[in-house]
Amino acid sequence: MSQSPSPARTHVLRVAASALALGLALAACSSGSPEGTEPSASGSSGPVDGGDLVFAIGNDPISLNPSGTGSGNDTLYVTRQLVDSLLWQDPADGSLEPWLATGWSSNDDATEHTFTLRDDVTFSDGTPLTAESVKATFDDIVAAGAKSSAAPSFVGYTGTTVVDEHTVTVAFGTPNAAFPQAVSTVALGVVAASTIAVPFDDRADGAAVVGTGPFVLDHYTKDTETVLEARDDYAWAPEARTDAGAPHVDSVTFQVAPEASVRTGSLTSGQVQVIGGVQPTDIATLEQSGFPLVHRANPGITFGLTFNGASTLGSDPAVREAIGLAIDPTEVRDTALTDGFAVATSVLASTTPGVADVSEHLDSDPAKAAEVLEDAGWEKGADGIYAKDGVRLAPTLVWITNFSPNQTSVELLQAELKAVGIDVTLWSGAVPDFQAKLKSGEFDLVWGNLSRADGDVLRTQYSTAATNYYRIDDPELEGLLQEQLATSDPAARDAVLAEAQERLVSQHWVLPVHELTTYLGLSPDVHGVELGADSRLDQLTTAWLD
Known part of the structure; x- marks a missing residue:
């Protein structure tokens, strides 16, 4: 020692x-x-x-x-x-x-x-x-x-x-x-x-x-x-x-x-x-x-969307990918905020220990979003909304007003997704009601962030052994989140954290949008x-x- x-x-x-x-x-x-x-x-x-x-x-x-x-x-x-x-x-x-x-x-x-x-x-x-x-x-x-x-x-x-x-x-x-x-x-x-x-x-x-x-x-x-x-x-x-x-x-x-x-x-x-x-x-x-x-x-997790891995829509890889392609983080930032708030390049903000740029996995392409859905068997109905096996593509997105621009952000996201054929329902409530919603799992998407000056914030949020609000079933991700906690060498730990960030974004479990200042x-x-x-x-x- x-x-x-x-x-x-x-x-x-x-x-x-x-x-x-x-x-x-x-x-x-x-x-x-x-x-x-x-x-x-x-x-x-x-x-x-x-x-x-x-x-x-x-x-x-x-x-x-x-x-x-x-x-x-x-x-x-x-x-x-x-x-x-x-x-x-x-x-x-x-x-x-x-x-x-x-x-x-x-x-x-x-x-x-x-x-x-x-x-x-x-x-x-x-x-x-x-x-x-x-x-x-x-x-x-x-x-x-x-x-x-x-x-x-x-x-x-x-x-x-x-x-x-x-x-x-x-x-x-x-x-x-x-x-x-x-x-x-x-x-x-x-x-x-x-x-x-x-x-x-x-x-x-x-x-x-x-x-x-x-x-x-x-x-x-x-x-x-x-x-x-x-x-x-x-x-x-x-x-x-x-x-x-x-x-x-x-x-x-x-x-x-x-x-x-x-x-x-x-x-x-x-x-x-x-x-x-x-x-x-x-x-x-x-x-x-x-x-x-x-x-x-703010260090920690950027503002963005996280899926409920246990919901029917949140567990569907095609739905997650399509939603990621349908949204435009820069448009959200420019509409709801100012250039004092950086567009996210990772699930971790730029001031966080262990941050890695994974923006190569962050594309905005509505036309490709439609292709992904249709390749997975989703078809547009007469109302312009995709459906599959009798289920409309109408996810519930939950959020709270702990940051004043949140409403503008989620309403713009709702409009961007509606333009592709995804009919998002927005739900908001008081903090205790929001927390109860997370615990119950009655949601498909969450809009939010979390500040902490250490990359371990990824484990505390996304590990099934932690709060487990997001119920992400991804053994490879879980292994990375636990491995970084067990790695005392800082350079090696940062490398593991980089892999975890890439996994979260490339598998579309998390869709980063903007940093918080x-x-x-x-x-x-x-x-x-x-x-x-x-x-x-x-x-x-x-x-x-x-």
Whole structure:
């Protein structure tokens, strides 16, 4: 074993510089400031303490349990403020840096990962962070199973051993090369014993959530707001960040405003100081009006269509291929977004470790789509829609409004497919209803994405041994997804990930369309708001108000 964070071992945990350089080049640069940071204020004398920050988000968090299942980015914006992680991933280069852990190491086959903890950290209830805290948190996640969003990171978990008060070893029965990056995520944030004592299902309202983070919950009102108060004694933010002390602001209020136009109006009228989910049509307007933008291309799975491998239509290779040929990703991007959002060249976004360009398998050819269907025995009916064996080619596509341009995108996809003879039914609902739909399998196609700064996101989404929402029956793909997890050498792992991406796209299980770029809009008197390596809101210890 070789001790991290020395370069010899953190190569397992770092993004290849060339991939990151490509991703950064493709990302939108609307303000000319470094990605993920707020443009510098001219004449500013430095951070000012005090004030209350109001941040408008598009969705209710649903669950403030860090390892629970919430509503995506908006949930993570809130929970990131409550809990810290063992490691911090630097958005500049993808490297993993110390946080609650001062050092870490992995054995040669990535079945054991040892973390040495700081000895000066306390939870918000005053109890100290110890190795037992980490063990209890991880065991709790594993016990929760599918209820926890972090469960896929613990595949093969055999237990966490408390070596001493400030050292833990996390062990797996099979290699888990992605685990060190996983511990930098919110879902694996460490919680106190008092939180573990409360049943997992009873933690959603946040009252039981006790973390070591820089903020604590004041109150949560469903569909209205979540109010957090700053901890005066917080002093252990990652040293690699610009500010390791207590928050400058006194409080943060996350207000729920589902309509993007309402969020933008609230910002320009001074009712809020930060907004998430800036719609593409507002980007130029805000910038030209003097409202700074924080932006970063999201790593992880691009926006696109994924088939349900267990549905009649989703399991049909000809149908999958035809739908892929019938859609035009560039037209979707140009209609629904701006050129700040890259057209996808893979199922993984350009800022993701292990990304590979598989665009040679991404063709747009409606005429060929018709040929593929007809060669497979599909015939057009009098209504212009293909049918076979009495079944109309009318797939159900499910989606949610967690990103404002989604409706434009799916409606355009619907029109493109209708022009070929495929009659898509669109279904949308609230996040809990959408999640229930995925679990039940009552769909043929899903429109969506998932941000994570590691190529293992492919396994957590598409492996039959993980969430298995997509029920993809492809042994070759499954083997690749498991192989990359067992490969500790970064170059070899990237090669396996490249094969997995090619398999997903060439077999038309996933039809990538466009990347996501996160945009936050700021009032001119707000500074220090940053996006992390996952392109989600980092901790607001650095934020301050004029």
